[in-house]
Amino acid sequence: MALESVPPKYAQLVAELKRRIEAGQYPPGEMLPSEHQLIAEFSVSRPTVVAALRVLREEGWIEARQGKGRFVRGRPVLSALEHVRAGQLRLSGPEIDLAGDVVEAGAVTAPKRIAALLDVPASGRVFLRRRLLTYQDEPSELLSLWLPLELAEGTGLTSDQPLRQGIREHLESRKGVVFDHVLEQITARMPTTEEAQTLGLGRDVPVLVVFAAVRDATGRPLLVVEAVLPADRHELEDAYPLR
Structure with missing residues:
Protein backbone atom coordinates (compact mmCIF):
# COMPACT_ATOMS: atom_id res chain seq x y z
CA MET A 1 0.00 0.00 0.00
CA ALA A 2 1.68 3.19 -1.19
CA LEU A 3 0.37 6.54 -0.02
CA GLU A 4 1.26 10.02 -1.17
CA SER A 5 1.39 12.95 1.20
CA VAL A 6 -1.29 15.51 0.33
CA PRO A 7 -0.75 19.02 1.75
CA PRO A 8 -3.58 20.35 3.93
CA LYS A 9 -5.79 23.10 2.52
CA TYR A 10 -3.92 25.96 4.16
CA ALA A 11 -0.61 24.72 2.71
CA GLN A 12 -2.19 24.50 -0.75
CA LEU A 13 -3.38 28.10 -0.36
CA VAL A 14 0.11 29.19 0.71
CA ALA A 15 1.58 27.57 -2.41
CA GLU A 16 -0.96 29.25 -4.72
CA LEU A 17 -0.45 32.71 -3.19
CA LYS A 18 3.33 32.33 -3.50
CA ARG A 19 2.88 31.32 -7.14
CA ARG A 20 0.82 34.44 -7.83
CA ILE A 21 3.37 36.68 -6.10
CA GLU A 22 6.23 35.20 -8.12
CA ALA A 23 4.22 35.48 -11.34
CA GLY A 24 3.63 39.18 -10.73
CA GLN A 25 -0.11 38.80 -10.28
CA TYR A 26 0.39 40.31 -6.82
CA PRO A 27 3.40 42.65 -7.27
CA PRO A 28 5.45 44.01 -4.34
CA GLY A 29 3.73 46.87 -2.57
CA GLU A 30 0.23 45.83 -3.64
CA MET A 31 -2.44 45.02 -1.09
CA LEU A 32 -3.29 41.33 -0.85
CA PRO A 33 -6.97 40.33 -1.27
CA SER A 34 -8.89 40.45 1.99
CA GLU A 35 -9.71 37.40 4.08
CA HIS A 36 -13.31 37.49 2.83
CA GLN A 37 -12.15 37.62 -0.79
CA LEU A 38 -9.80 34.67 -0.31
CA ILE A 39 -12.50 32.66 1.47
CA ALA A 40 -14.92 33.26 -1.40
CA GLU A 41 -12.41 32.59 -4.18
CA PHE A 42 -10.90 29.41 -2.77
CA SER A 43 -14.01 28.07 -0.97
CA VAL A 44 -12.15 27.51 2.29
CA SER A 45 -12.84 28.38 5.93
CA ARG A 46 -11.56 31.48 7.71
CA PRO A 47 -9.16 29.45 9.93
CA THR A 48 -7.60 28.03 6.76
CA VAL A 49 -7.06 31.52 5.34
CA VAL A 50 -5.74 32.85 8.66
CA ALA A 51 -3.25 29.96 8.91
CA ALA A 52 -2.06 30.53 5.32
CA LEU A 53 -1.58 34.27 5.85
CA ARG A 54 0.34 33.59 9.07
CA VAL A 55 2.78 31.34 7.21
CA LEU A 56 3.27 33.93 4.45
CA ARG A 57 3.90 36.66 7.03
CA GLU A 58 6.32 34.54 9.07
CA GLU A 59 8.26 33.59 5.94
CA GLY A 60 8.48 37.23 4.80
CA TRP A 61 6.28 37.12 1.70
CA ILE A 62 3.78 39.66 3.04
CA GLU A 63 3.53 42.22 5.81
CA ALA A 64 0.58 43.46 7.86
CA ARG A 65 0.04 47.20 8.26
CA GLN A 66 -2.14 48.23 11.17
CA GLY A 67 -5.53 49.42 10.00
CA LYS A 68 -4.66 49.07 6.30
CA GLY A 69 -4.37 45.39 5.46
CA ARG A 70 -1.73 42.94 4.24
CA PHE A 71 0.75 43.98 1.58
CA VAL A 72 3.03 41.99 -0.69
CA ARG A 73 6.76 42.16 -0.01
CA GLY A 74 7.80 39.75 -2.76
CA ARG A 75 9.91 36.62 -2.78
CA PRO A 76 12.10 36.61 0.37
CA VAL A 77 15.84 36.14 0.22
CA LEU A 78 16.69 32.43 0.61
CA SER A 79 13.04 31.50 0.10
CA ALA A 80 14.14 28.70 -2.19
CA LEU A 81 15.73 27.12 0.86
CA GLU A 82 12.75 27.55 3.11
CA HIS A 83 10.95 24.44 4.24
CA VAL A 84 8.11 24.05 6.72
CA ARG A 85 9.27 21.61 9.39
CA ALA A 86 7.17 18.60 10.25
Missing part, protein backbone atom coordinates in the same frame (compact mmCIF):
# COMPACT_ATOMS: atom_id res chain seq x y z
CA GLY A 87 6.26 19.88 13.71
CA GLN A 88 5.37 23.34 12.43
CA LEU A 89 3.10 21.85 9.78
CA ARG A 90 1.09 19.98 12.42
CA LEU A 91 0.74 23.03 14.65
CA SER A 92 -0.42 25.66 12.16
CA GLY A 93 -3.14 24.12 10.01
CA PRO A 94 -6.75 23.57 11.14
CA GLU A 95 -7.25 20.03 12.41
CA ILE A 96 -10.29 19.65 10.20
CA ASP A 97 -8.06 19.97 7.12
CA LEU A 98 -6.38 16.65 7.98
CA ALA A 99 -8.71 13.69 7.46
CA GLY A 100 -8.87 11.36 10.43
CA ASP A 101 -10.51 10.54 13.74
CA VAL A 102 -9.75 11.36 17.36
CA VAL A 103 -8.99 7.97 18.92
CA GLU A 104 -8.04 9.13 22.42
CA ALA A 105 -8.43 12.28 24.51
CA GLY A 106 -7.82 12.31 28.24
CA ALA A 107 -5.37 12.20 31.13
CA VAL A 108 -2.68 9.50 30.97
CA THR A 109 0.63 8.65 32.60
CA ALA A 110 3.43 10.39 30.70
CA PRO A 111 5.96 8.13 28.94
CA LYS A 112 9.55 8.77 29.94
CA ARG A 113 10.50 10.86 26.90
CA ILE A 114 7.32 12.95 27.08
CA ALA A 115 7.79 13.57 30.81
CA ALA A 116 11.31 14.84 30.12
CA LEU A 117 10.21 17.11 27.25
CA LEU A 118 7.33 18.57 29.29
CA ASP A 119 9.44 18.83 32.44
CA VAL A 120 6.96 16.87 34.55
CA PRO A 121 7.81 14.27 37.21
CA ALA A 122 8.49 10.73 36.02
CA SER A 123 5.19 8.86 35.67
CA GLY A 124 3.33 12.16 36.12
CA ARG A 125 -0.10 12.73 34.59
CA VAL A 126 -0.45 14.67 31.33
CA PHE A 127 -3.17 15.19 28.75
CA LEU A 128 -3.06 13.17 25.53
CA ARG A 129 -5.00 13.94 22.35
CA ARG A 130 -4.36 11.32 19.66
CA ARG A 131 -5.68 11.24 16.10
CA LEU A 132 -5.37 8.58 13.43
CA LEU A 133 -4.89 10.46 10.17
CA THR A 134 -5.95 8.86 6.91
CA TYR A 135 -5.45 9.31 3.19
CA GLN A 136 -7.90 7.76 0.74
CA ASP A 137 -9.49 5.97 3.70
CA GLU A 138 -6.20 4.27 4.61
CA PRO A 139 -4.23 5.01 7.84
CA SER A 140 -1.24 7.24 7.15
CA GLU A 141 -0.12 8.74 10.49
CA LEU A 142 -0.66 8.51 14.23
CA LEU A 143 -0.56 12.07 15.57
CA SER A 144 -0.43 12.71 19.34
CA LEU A 145 -0.50 15.95 21.31
CA TRP A 146 0.88 15.80 24.84
CA LEU A 147 0.44 18.75 27.21
CA PRO A 148 0.13 19.62 30.89
CA LEU A 149 -3.33 18.96 32.32
CA GLU A 150 -3.92 22.62 33.20
CA LEU A 151 -3.19 23.73 29.64
CA ALA A 152 -5.76 21.33 28.16
CA GLU A 153 -8.48 22.25 30.65
CA GLY A 154 -11.22 24.40 29.14
CA THR A 155 -10.10 23.90 25.53
CA GLY A 156 -11.51 22.06 22.55
CA LEU A 157 -8.73 19.50 22.79
CA THR A 158 -10.92 17.42 25.10
CA SER A 159 -13.50 17.03 22.31
CA ASP A 160 -13.66 13.98 20.06
CA GLN A 161 -14.16 16.26 17.04
CA PRO A 162 -11.37 17.85 14.95
CA LEU A 163 -10.81 21.55 15.61
CA ARG A 164 -11.59 24.17 13.00
CA GLN A 165 -8.46 26.00 14.18
CA GLY A 166 -4.83 25.08 14.26
CA ILE A 167 -3.47 23.89 17.61
CA ARG A 168 -1.32 26.99 17.96
CA GLU A 169 -4.13 29.43 17.26
CA HIS A 170 -6.51 27.54 19.53
CA LEU A 171 -4.23 27.42 22.58
CA GLU A 172 -2.94 30.97 22.18
CA SER A 173 -6.50 32.33 22.03
CA ARG A 174 -7.98 30.08 24.74
CA LYS A 175 -5.13 29.95 27.27
CA GLY A 176 -3.18 33.13 26.59
CA VAL A 177 0.10 31.31 25.97
CA VAL A 178 2.53 32.37 23.24
CA PHE A 179 4.41 29.80 21.19
CA ASP A 180 8.01 30.96 20.79
CA HIS A 181 10.18 28.09 19.52
CA VAL A 182 10.21 24.36 18.84
CA LEU A 183 12.79 21.72 19.66
CA GLU A 184 12.35 19.00 17.02
CA GLN A 185 13.75 15.47 17.26
CA ILE A 186 13.38 12.67 14.71
CA THR A 187 13.96 9.01 15.50
CA ALA A 188 13.51 5.71 13.66
CA ARG A 189 12.37 2.53 15.38
CA MET A 190 10.18 -0.50 15.02
CA PRO A 191 6.52 0.15 15.87
CA THR A 192 4.84 -1.11 18.99
CA THR A 193 2.24 -3.84 18.54
CA GLU A 194 -0.55 -1.29 19.00
CA GLU A 195 0.98 1.11 16.45
CA ALA A 196 1.42 -1.68 13.90
CA GLN A 197 -2.20 -2.75 14.28
CA THR A 198 -3.57 0.80 14.19
CA LEU A 199 -1.54 1.83 11.14
CA GLY A 200 -1.95 -1.49 9.35
CA LEU A 201 1.79 -2.05 9.05
CA GLY A 202 3.32 -5.15 7.54
CA ARG A 203 5.99 -7.14 9.30
CA ASP A 204 9.41 -5.50 9.64
CA VAL A 205 8.15 -2.04 8.56
CA PRO A 206 9.79 0.63 10.77
CA VAL A 207 8.33 4.02 11.66
CA LEU A 208 9.75 7.53 11.71
CA VAL A 209 8.81 9.41 14.86
CA VAL A 210 8.87 13.21 15.00
CA PHE A 211 8.88 14.87 18.42
CA ALA A 212 8.27 18.63 18.35
CA ALA A 213 8.51 20.21 21.81
CA VAL A 214 6.92 23.68 21.87
CA ARG A 215 8.11 26.27 24.39
CA ASP A 216 7.36 29.88 25.24
CA ALA A 217 9.96 32.65 25.29
CA THR A 218 11.05 31.74 28.83
CA GLY A 219 11.71 28.14 27.83
CA ARG A 220 8.62 26.79 29.63
CA PRO A 221 7.33 23.64 27.88
CA LEU A 222 3.82 24.05 26.47
CA LEU A 223 3.18 20.86 24.56
CA VAL A 224 4.77 18.06 22.56
CA VAL A 225 3.65 16.96 19.12
CA GLU A 226 4.44 13.32 18.36
CA ALA A 227 3.93 12.05 14.81
CA VAL A 228 4.39 8.35 14.10
CA LEU A 229 4.93 7.91 10.35
CA PRO A 230 5.19 4.55 8.54
CA ALA A 231 8.59 4.62 6.84
CA ASP A 232 7.22 3.08 3.65
CA ARG A 233 4.64 5.87 3.21
CA HIS A 234 6.49 9.06 4.11
CA GLU A 235 9.77 10.85 3.64
CA LEU A 236 11.13 13.88 5.49
CA GLU A 237 13.26 16.51 3.84
CA ASP A 238 14.80 19.81 4.87
CA ALA A 239 16.82 22.59 3.29
CA TYR A 240 19.00 25.25 4.89
CA PRO A 241 21.69 27.78 3.97
CA LEU A 242 25.36 26.95 4.51
CA ARG A 243 26.21 30.48 5.61
